[in-house]
Every structure is written in structure tokens, then in C-alpha cells.
Amino acid sequence: MPQTDQPRSRRRRRPLRWAAGFLVLVAVAGYFFVQRESNGGGGTPYCTATVNAMGGAKGGTDQNYEMSPEQAANAATIAAVGVSKGMPDRAVTIALATAMQESMLHNLDHGDRDSLGLFQQRPSQGWGTPAQIMDPVYSAGIFYDRLDEVKGYSRMPLTVAAQKVQLSAFPQAYAKHEPDATVLTTAFTGGGHLTCTGPAPVQAGDPAKVRSELSRLVGKDGPHTLPAAPGGTAGAAADGTARESEVTLVAKGGDGETARRSGQVLAQWAVANSRELGIARVSYSLSSWTAGADGDRWRSKGGTGGGYGGGDPHDAPPGQIRIFVRG
Template identity: 35%
Template sequence: MRFRWFVALGLVAAVALVAMTLRDRTPMRSEFCVAEVGTVRAQIDLEQGQWSALMAAIAQRRGLPPRATTIAIATAFQESKIHNIDYGDRDSLGLFQQRPSQGWGTSAQVNDPHYSIGAFYDALVKVKGYGSMEITKAAQKVQRSAFPGAYAQHEDYARALASTLRGYSPAKFTCQINPTGGGSLTAVTRDVTKAFGEIAVTTNRDEASYPLSGTPADVKARGWAIAHYLVGNASTLGISTVTFGNRQWDAAGSDQGWTPRSGVDSDTVRVSTN
């Protein structure tokens, strides 16, 4: 009897070892986000995707044109590579390397992406004619950099990211991630509200829905802006699926990007964390 017990324990251990070995051999994907518009393929890392998406959302919430988003992304590319860093030249900090000593806010504030992006837009809208100005000139009016021509090198990527993240290039922004699970719908809806402002949302146990209304063109652009934002934050928020129109993004199959799905639901963005 004791021998049988040891055999059973041995079999259980062997099965567990095989499972662990197979798990450990599961290849990890490289993680990145990409915006494809025309001939431009703007590939960036996950953090860059997260903050670029936030720049687009805050601009939309404020009613700013896509041009403002392009300028913000191009500026952050040059200043921090769109990383929220806690160091820089002298007292420069954050996405835009804003200096507390120059009146941009406290150190804690300029290291808060929501605050720093808002502060950048506050300064940008004071630049007369920024909407028709060369991107590098508009950025320089805000930043007063020692290298004013440097912003131009990021214009193509910034335009592609702004076009997709503001919803004008549908299903053209995606992120490839390694799913971690454990996301919370409450955290997702709280994050979306903080980024976009109050948006109608309904939730059940494992899905949140954002029904949109307005003209078809407006619904399409706003819907894709929200959908792309969710994908850009999928890794940090534990999002498993995002759907809009006749397209779906799945964390598990994120290497496939946006894939067709049956049926049409053009006026509602859906997100799940299960």
C-alpha cells in the first residue's frame, strides 16, 4: 500500500515537472506598439504607446485638434523618448523635461503624466497660429530648446501616432503584449474617465461598454480613439479584449493585431478583462 502511495506521488510530481517545463519553454513575444499610416510604420515600446495614447485622449477631452497631439508627441519624442523619466538637464523632469525652476510646477507635478501633458497643452494653445505652424516651430515656442530643429526628425512618427490615436486611421494602432491577466474593470473605467472625461459606460461582471452617439464620422473617430487608447494601455491595465465596429483585438492573439469579427456594432466600444 505504501509502495502504491509513493508511485502515485511520483506520477503527480512528474506531471507537474512536465507542465512547468512546457510553461518555461513557451516563447515570450517581443512587446511593442505600432501605428501604420500610409508608408509610415511607427514602432514604439509599450511605455511610449501608453503616454502617446494619453496625449491623444487629453487633447480630445480638451477639444484640441489632432495637430496639437502631433506636436505633443513629437516634442516628447525629442525630450524624453516619450518616457516619464525622473531626471534630466539641471532640474528637467518627465515626458517634456519641464523645469520646476521655470514655472512648470513642482517636481511631483511635472513627473505626473496627466499634469505634464495638460501643462504642455496649456502653453501650446497660447501660441498664436500653432495649428498652421511648422511642428518644430510650434514645439520650440513652448519648449524654448537649445536645439530647436531637433523636433522635426520625429514628425512622421508623431503624425502617424496622432492620426491613429485620435481615431482617424481606424484599426491602425495595435500593441503586441504578453498577457498577464488580473485586470480590473473598475480600474479600466476609472482610467478611461480620467483620460477622456465623463463618457457614458455600462458594465457587467466582465465587460464594459461605451455606447457612442452622433454623426457616423464622429462616432467612428471617437470610437477608434477609445479603442486604440485601451489597446495602448492593455498591458498595464490587464485588458484581454477590445472590440469596435467589425474588429477585435485580443491580448492572447495580439501578434495578429486587429482581426475581423462577425456582425457589426459600430456605435459601441467594448472591453473585457476576464
């Protein structure tokens, strides 16, 4: 074939390659869409943080941020540690945006040089041992400790505050995550909620493990406490096929803002960790969440029965978080 014909032949083949590649992408996207829509039958699980439209105004649009259960669990841990330390929402947003940039909310066992974990902290730079840094509770805690040392951080642009802690080579990169980090913060601590969809857990959970993880989050001086003894057995699940063990947290300070904020983030943390810990349902304040049921949404209390206020027997009274672990 003459050399002058070769470029023309290549040009004819390129559109075919692009078309084939496009069809593959469409097929993959369609597959995941079908999987998502069929979650009730065992599709791919995912979590959504939702912030309600301003004031519930008619025509308002909710804000959402979607992620995997692993990412949701890590994000909820970051938020819960911040609240347990008494850090304001601005600090939680800075921490979440930082982790979104550094690891996309994955607890990485690798990184640039010796960087590790959610925040890509370096043992050689005094952040802790590798084992400590790979513990999300520890890594979030030390991030907040160093952020708290930055005078006036809450009034700084997010990129400036994060950079004073992280000393990143790309400080402006944190800015693009601020809107999503704000949605997550509000969902975890204020006017929103987290839902995780997918089939209900099949494997039994371990109430002792749930209590242990919660104890690490609330700490000795936190606004919530765990009773000295496990919550016992709550009886059969709604479908009568399984028993559930209960783990209950009780607010120390009544129904004040500190206790409310703590209760909100711990309830969302339980939902985020439901698949990993075998949590079947969570009840807090005026609503409850049940794994694998009714679209996995938070539902307002109501109806008749033997529960608090005449509702479901799993309802939580004011100041309590009730977490039911599959038996």
C-alpha cells in the same frame, strides 16, 4: 620590442576588435529578432502604429512606427488627452513630436536641472509640482493648454510651434520627429491602428482601475461617457480558461466625427495599456483586437454567432467601445 614595431602591432589588432564587436552586434540583433518572431510563445512584447496605404491602393506601402508597450501607452495618453480637449490632429502631432524629442516617450524622473516627465517640464518654471508633471495626463494637458495660447500654431512649422511652448535650447531638434509623430497621430485618431503583440495577460486586471483611468481621459464634457455601474462579467474567454469583466464607453453625440475620433483614440489607448491593465480584448466600430491571438492584429467583424450584427458576442454596437479585462 622596438618602438617602430608598436604602431604596426596595434593596427593588426584593431580589425580583430572591430570584427569581434560586429559579431556581438549581429548576435544581439539576432536574439531580438528571434524573440520578436516567437511572440506567441512569450517573446519580447512590442507595439506598432500602422497607417494604411493611401486609399488602400494596390502596391501601396503602409507606414509603421514601432515602440515598446511603455512608449505606446504614453503616446496613446498624449493623443487621448489632446482629443478629449478638442485639439486638432496638428496639435496632437506637435505634442507627440515634442515628447519624442524630450524623452523618447518615456516618463523620466530626471532631466536637465529640474526637468521631469514626458515633456521635460520644470517645476521651477511654473509647469506644476513634480508629482503633477510625472502624471502623463496632467503633463500632456498643460502642454496643450499652453500650445492653445500660441496664436496660429496650426499654421506654423512644427519646430516653431513646439519651441514657443518649450523654449528649448535646441529648437530644430523637433523637426526630425515630425514624420513619425504624424504616423502616430493618424494611427490613434484616423486611418490607422495600434497593435501590441506578445502573450495575453496572465495576471487579472482591475476593472475599477481601467474605469478610473478612462474617466481621467474622457472628462466630464468629453464625447464619450462611462455608465454609472461597471459593465459586469462577460463570461469565459474564447479558450474557456478565464472570465472577463467588461468596461464600456458610450458616445454622447451618436456617430458624428467628434465621437468617432474619440472612440478611435480611446480604443487604441486600451490596446496600448493592455499589458499594464490586464486588458484581454477591445472592440470598437467594425473591428476588434484580442491579446495574444492571431498575431494580435485588429480583425474585421464577421461570421455568425450571438454578437452585434451576427458576429462575435464581444462585438461592440455603433457608438460603443467595449473593453474586456481579464478576471
